[in-house]
Amino acid sequence: MTNLRQDARAAKPQAPAAEVRNLLDKLAMRASCRDFDSSMIAPETLEDIVRDGVEAPSSCNQQNWHFIIVADPVRKERARDISGGNHHFAECSALIYLCFQKGWTHGNFSIVQSVAGACYHMMLSAHLRGFQCIWNAGIGDQAALREMIGLPQTFDVIGALAIGRAKSTAPKMKAPRRPVSEIFSWERFERPAASLYPVKQADTYPFWEIRNDSNPFAQWNPTEWSWDQIGDFRxxxxxAKSPLAGVYVSRRQGDALEAEHGLLGEVKPGARVVEIMPWGGTTTTVLLDRLGPDVRFSVAELSPNNLSFIEERLRREGNNLAHVTFDLMPNGKLAYADGSIDLVVLPQVLEHMPDPAAFLDEAARVLAPGGTIIASTRNISSAYGALWLETESKAQIPNQGPFTPLAARDVAAWIAARFEIVEECGIGAEATGDATLLTGDACHQGRLYAVRGRRV
Ligand SMILES: Cc1cc2nc3c(=O)[nH]c(=O)nc-3n(C[C@H](O)[C@H](O)[C@H](O)COP(=O)(O)O)c2cc1C
Structure with missing residues (x-):
């Protein structure tokens, strides 16, 4: 230990004064809002928030930031459309576009760091004034936006701060934080393995080669991830979104899901049902509606953070949760006794697992004799599989975590080795979009492969 470190250790911890602690606690209560009530905020107040924000430091004190306040309802609607689905852009009181002047960007993205500092300062100002905010990098098509706000080419826009008042029904939950001990270390880099996301091996990882739509280092193969890493990431x-009703739903997905659930058959009242790893609960709400309140339903996920998100989301969808439990499945192991479950549902998750065949053993263990497994999987032997190889897998992995589409025939063989196959089908003849049902030999060629098995 250096003398300096010894000196530091000798220093007494210093608690903040009560008023400072109160202020820090209040700041810590800030949480993103994506559900605004469409009310107005006075222009003077919005200007004051910007005034507060520019107390932030800036690189070389150049203050080469520029903030464009958009409060006109027609422009906000246009901003929503350009963003490609941020409904809160139209419902907030105002958007503040975060811009900066190019040409003096300096090293290490200093200008971007400066704009970010000012943005957060504005957020805290708005929060202390009793408003809610959401900071968005997802602002949509740059050219359309540039035209809407009249931004010259010498400036860039990198985000938008939406400010408003939350609807009384908006979620009050804050996104979970990592334990702080996980995200700092003294003097040298150190971090728990579960929070290190696997990437492809390389000597260096040049920043400019890593983009959302193109990331040569992204490790899509879940067998290169541990269960802990997958759980942590997901x-x-x-x-990334609030647990609102309808979040993470797309119509296309809905059609395919209906076809998957078409395999369910009759589920008796009192049956014990487990849905495995539904991430944000998009499939759960549909499944709960379909099965009704007479089954005993469990959601099994890898992280408590998924479970809290899904539970809140289901409440907002109007689901009755009296018959639902939320259970962890650490390391892919289910918390249920042998032979205690009547129906296990795997909604496109085998391809997210480090060892899908081993998980099917686990599903067989918990299923009662005569019990049912419904599994669907993205199929590599399909037009979608070709598209995935060609395009999707070259991008960043999605927020649902790493996955690699499986071969329908392999999944069919794994199921057949443990269960009696009762029904199987392919879903989707095209690479994306359709939900055409494929039967017979063609069932192994659809975008998705779905199967119903019976535990003998
Ligand atoms: C730079 C940045 C960009 C963000 N972009 C988006 C976005 O495009 N859409 C969105 O819904 N949330 C966005 N967020 C909000 C984050 O999802 C949110 O801050 C995070 O989940 C933590 O939640 P909290 O703000 O409630 O603490 C962004 C946040 C930051 C800091």
């Missing part, structure tokens, strides 16, 4: 990133 559990934090599900909170």
């Amino acid at each position: 559990g934090y990133s599900v909170w």
Whole structure:
């Protein structure tokens, strides 16, 4: 230990004064809002928030930031449309576009760091004034936006701060934080393995080669991830959105899901049902509606952060949760006794697992004799599989975590080795979009492969 470190150890911890502690506690209560009540905020107040924000430091004190306040309802609607689905852009009181002047960007993205500092300062100002905010990098098509706000080419826009008042029904939950001990270390880098996301081996990882739509280092293969790493990744990133009704739903997905659930058959009252790893609960709400309140339903996930998200989301969908439990499945092991479950549902999750065949053993263990397994999987032997190989797998992995589509025939063989196959089908003849049902030999060629097995 250096003398300096010894000196530091000798220093007495210093608690903040009560008023400072109160202020810090209040700041810590800030949480993103994506459900605004469409009310107005006075222009003077919005200007004051910007005024507060520019007390932030800036690189070389150049203050080369520029903030464009958009409060006109027609422009906010246009902003929503350009963003490609941020409904809160139209419902907030105002958007503050975060811009900066190019040409003096300096090293290490200093200008971006400066704009970020000012943005957060504005957020805290708005929060202390009793408003809610959401900071968005997802602002949509740059050219359309540039035209809407009249931004010259010498400036860039990198985000938008939406400010408003939350609807009284908006979620009050804050996205979970990692334990702080996980995200700092003294003097040298150190971090628990579960929070290190696997990447492809390389000597260096040049920043400019890593983009959302193109990431040569992204490790899509879940067999290169541990269960803990997968759980960690999925559990934090599900909170990229608020647990609102309808979150993470797309119509296309809905059609395919209906076809998957078409395999369910009759589920008797009192049956014990487990849905495995539904991430944000999009499939759960549909399944609960379909099965009704007479089954005993469990959601099994890898992280408590998924479970809290799904539970809140289901409440907001109007689901009655009296018959639902939320259970962890650490290391892919289910918390249920042998032979205690009547129906296990795996909604496109085998391809997310480090060892899908081993998980099917686990499903067989918990299923009662005569019990049912419904599994669906993205199929590599399909037009979608070709698209995945060609395009999707070259991008960043999605927030649902790493996955690699499986071969329908392999999944069919794994199921057949443990269960009696009762029914199987392919879903989707095209690479994306359709939910055409494929039967007979063609069932192994659809975008999705779905199967119903019976535990003998
Ligand atoms: C740089 C940045 C960009 C963000 N972009 C988006 C976005 O495009 N859409 C969105 O819904 N949330 C966005 N967020 C909000 C984060 O999802 C949110 O801050 C995070 O989940 C933590 O939740 P909290 O703000 O409630 O603490 C962004 C946050 C930051 C800091």
